[in-house]
Amino acid sequence: MRLGILSDIHANFEALSAVLEAYRTANVDVYYCLGDTVGYGGSPNECCDLIRDLCKTTILGNHDAAVSGRMDYSYYYEAARHALDVHAAMISAENMAWLKGLPYQEMLTEINVLLCHGSPVRLEEFEYIFAPEQARECLPLWDKLGHITLIGHSHLCKVFALSRSSVEELPAMDFELEDDKKYIVSVGSVGQPRDFDNRASYTVYDSDKRRFEFKRIEYDIELSADKVLRARLERNFAHRLFIGV
16 A cells, blocks of 8 residues: 655645645555644645545644644744634634544554654654654654654654664665664655755655655745735745745
């Protein structure tokens, strides 16, 4: 089975549309989203509509939780709080109900894949994994991890190979899983990459070949940025799309 895994769309309709078009040639059987469909961008409803229709399961992201009233975001910086407030006011009733019902994680038992938004250690705290020491905190959960655990949240493409007592960071490039290791993979961001590559990030996992693939695609950044500005969101949310940070 070939899984299309995407994350952190952040209301960027143009990036999501480009990714979905690219997926047409990837022979994907089923799609999963790892969260943060909303937040930052200018098209929250349009993105929710697409993800609701496309994905078998969508995981709850921290921005999804904030917009739907499932977490306290008073400690977020002002511009991020404003974007969340704007999205909460404009989101449709159907999409709000969908956000309120999203799970924190899902285990795909038949293919040994765990889906989360951030670290599986404390799911409701949405902690990051972008360095080996953070991945190392998952070692006590060894028996609850999938052969591959797929996460978003950091907006970075990262690969960590785990043994029962150690963690090794691998290059973020296509790879095949080894039997005696487990893997935590951060799939990057569709709508707001932060690795200085402004192309939308998306991934494919072939559970039969146990092969994971990273992919990137260009999209209409100017139109997406213009929608951010027209929604009267923070100008930097538009600017950062061009530089991928």
